[in-house]
Amino acid sequence: MSNTSPEHIAALIERVGRLLSTEAHAEGLLPVQWEALRYLHKANRFSRTAAALTAYLGLTKGTVSQTLKALESKGLVKKQIDLKDRRSKHLSLSTKGKRLLQRDPLEVTVAAINELGSSSQRALNRSLESLLALRLAAQDRQPFGQCRDCRYFADRHPEGDPHFCQLLHEKLAAADAQAICYEQLPR
Ligand code: SF4
Numbered sequence: 001m002s003n004t005s006p007e008h009i010a011a012l013i014e015r016v017g018r019l020l021s022t023e024a025h026a027e028g029l030l031p032v033q034w035e036a037l038r039y040l041h042k043a044n045r046f047s048r049t050a051a052a053l054t055a056y057l058g059l060t061k062g063t064v065s066q067t068l069k070a071l072e073s074k075g076l077v078k079k080q081i082d083l084k085d086r087r088s089k090h091l092s093l094s095t096k097g098k099r100l101l102q103r104d105p106l107e108v109t110v111a112a113i114n115e116l117g118s119s120s121q122r123a124l125n126r127s128l129e130s131l132l133a134l135r136l137a138a139q140d141r142q143p144f145g146q147c148r149d150c151r152y153f154a155d156r157h158p159e160g161d162p163h164f165c166q167l168l169h170e171k172l173a174a175a176d177a178q179a180i181c182y183e184q185l186p187r
Contacts, residue, residue, distance in 0.1 A: 042178075043179060043180050150184045152168075152185065
């Protein structure tokens with residue numbers, strides 16, 4: 001009979017995490033730099049800031065600032081002044097950054113998950129989402145879930161494009177529904 005004790009499961013997660021972290025020393029980047037690139041790729045326009053990235057990673061401001069400086073100096077990330085609030089800066093991936101993400105070391109694990117088959121993938125997804133939610137809530141951290149699962153998401157709203165955010169009062173495009181957001185609150 002397989003060992004399903006919480007201790008065993010926690011040890012398995014730790015080992016998978018160690019594999020991911022070792023493999024993420026790739027293409028001259030550190031694991032945290034890859035995480036920042038992935039975040040900027042999947043975050044919506046309200047969440048592509050240094051403060052939101054800091055909250056997502058759960059690291060200090062100084063570490064995130066060093067990470068962003070390194071990515072900027074490699075030409076992978078761009079910073080732009082927010083025209084509505086000139087004190088804040090928006091981050092985005094450069095074309096070089098987007099191209100590099102196509103060689104993301106995480107793809108090895110994505111391929112392994114693909115081999116598990118759809119019912120195992122659904123079960124793993126459910127369990128890991130629940131575990132992550134519990135751990136983040138215990139530390140009072142934001143979930144950064146997908147926009148379409150947010151309580152403020154209005155699907156095909158008359159003022160939308162086609163969707164609408166009822167918290168920020170902003171139009172949302174179809175692609176925004178899949179993006180993750182700093183302000184997201186699950187329904
Ligand atoms: S609906 Fe929620 S997740 Fe989407 S932009 Fe608004 S606050 Fe963010």
